[in-house]
Amino acid sequence: MRAIALALVLGLAACGRAQPTATATRDASGFPKPDRPVSPVVSARWSSEPVRDSKKEADAVMRAAGVQAGMTVADIGAGEGYYTIRLAARVGPDGRVLAEDIVPAYHDALATRVLHDKLDNVSVILGKPDDPGLPPGSFDRVFMVHMYHEMDQPYSVLWHLRPSLKPGGEIVVIDADRATDAHGTPPALLDCEFRAVGYRLVRREAMPQADGYLALYAADGARPAPKAITACQA
Numbered sequence: 711m712r713a714i715a716l717a718l719v720l721g722l723a724a725c726g727r728a729q730p731t732a733t734a735t736r737d738a739s740g741f742p743k744p745d746r747p748v749s750p751v752v753s754a755r756w757s758s759e760p761v762r763d764s765k766k767e768a769d770a771v772m773r774a775a776g777v778q779a780g781m782t783v784a785d786i787g788a789g790e791g792y793y794t795i796r797l798a799a800r801v802g803p804d805g806r807v808l809a810e811d812i813v814p815a816y817h818d819a820l821a822t823r824v825l826h827d828k829l830d831n832v833s834v835i836l837g838k839p840d841d842p843g844l845p846p847g848s849f850d851r852v853f854m855v856h857m858y859h860e861m862d863q864p865y866s867v868l869w870h871l872r873p874s875l876k877p878g879g880e881i882v883v884i885d886a887d888r889a890t891d892a893h894g895t896p897p898a899l900l901d902c903e904f905r906a907v908g909y910r911l912v913r914r915e916a917m918p919q920a921d922g923y924l925a926l927y928a929a930d931g932a933r934p935a936p937k938a939i940t941a942c943q944a
Contacts, residue, residue, distance in 0.1 A: 711739055719722045739840070741866040742941035744889050744904040746899065747891035749859045751813065759792055768796040770919040771855075774829070775882045776924065780804040781850040786842050786867075787857035788834070791820045797853070798829045808844065810837040844874035847857070855884040865939050868907040878911060878926070886922040890944070900925060902942035908933050 713873050753758040757799065771793075777783060779802040785794045788809035797807045809824070809832060811817045821834040835844050840863040844852070852871060861867055871881065881904075888894030901911055910930035 712723075720732070720772055722749075727782040736937070737840070737863065740936035741840070741863060741865065741869065742939055743797060743862055744862070744903070746944045747889070747893055748862045749893045751857075751860050755851075762792060765919045767919040768793060770856040771882070771884060771917060771924060772800050774795065774915060774917065774924050775851055775853075775880070777801065777851055782806040782808075783847055784808045784810060784836070784842070784844055784849050784852045786852060786854045787860070788820055789816055789857075792876060793853055793855055794824070794832060794834075795827070795829070798832050801831065803831060807832045808849075809834045810842045810844070812837050826918065839863055841870040842874075844871065845896075846873040847876055850876055850879050852879070852881045853884075854881065855920070856886070857883050858883055858900065859893055864903055865907055865938070865941070866871075868904060868932065869939070870908070870934065872908065872929050877883050881909070881927045883925045883927070884917060884920050884922055885886055885892050885925075894922070896944060897923060897925065898943060899944050906939050907940060 716771065737743060777800050779800070781801045782805060783797050783801060785807060787795060788794045788811050791809060794807055794809040801807060809820055811820065814836060815935040817834060817836045824832045824834055829841065836844060852874065856865065883900060886894035887897060889896070897914060904911070904927045906929050908929060909927040912928050914923055914925040
């Protein structure tokens with residue numbers, strides 16, 4: 711564990727130069743485009759479910775994120791539904807899970823799985839690349855697991871997610887500490903991009919069970935206008 715902690719500290723120090731930049735272009739809605747590479751979506755899964763369960767990944771992540779029975783949670787970029795299924799069991803019959811993906815084939819396959827498994831507390835929706843389409847004031851936790859680096863419009867997505875949080879709600883990010891074009895996000899860059907849209911870092915910790923780190927963010931202050939958001943540079 712000392713080696714893991716040291717690696718995380720060194721990673722944070724190495725990535726500590728993420729700064730806002732005025733050079734990024736903007737989309738038609740006025741949001742800045744990310745001033746760094748974006749990884750392609752290559753699969754509906756991060757790793758096989760038996761392997762992930764052998765590491766007790768979901769248990770460790772949900773415990774660290776404070777997921778409890780009766781909560782309402784969202785799984786953004788849900789893919790094949792590894793977290794969707796386990797979150798449904800964790801929040802129980804009095805809780806709700808909304809699973810979202812922007813790939814129609816992933817959405818359809820997960821909807822079929824939810825129906826087959828009779829998960830009455832789960833809904834599956836098809837989102838858009840710039841807006842997951844979550845209902846306002848609804849979620850205690852919003853999960854983004856090993857997919858943040860694949861979003862080509864992160865500022866727009868984070869901006870649209872803010873109203874969906876309940877008071878005290880948090881966004882949960884799991885990612886690897888490596889470059890965004892290598893399917894990871896350096897922690898300092900992640901902090902900068904969240905901060906640009908009006909979030910504050912609540913806590914970050916090493917999450918070796920998920921081959922990366924966990925970061926929790928909460929809304930902080932007023933949500934900025936899209937054209938007031940400045941992109942970050944790795």
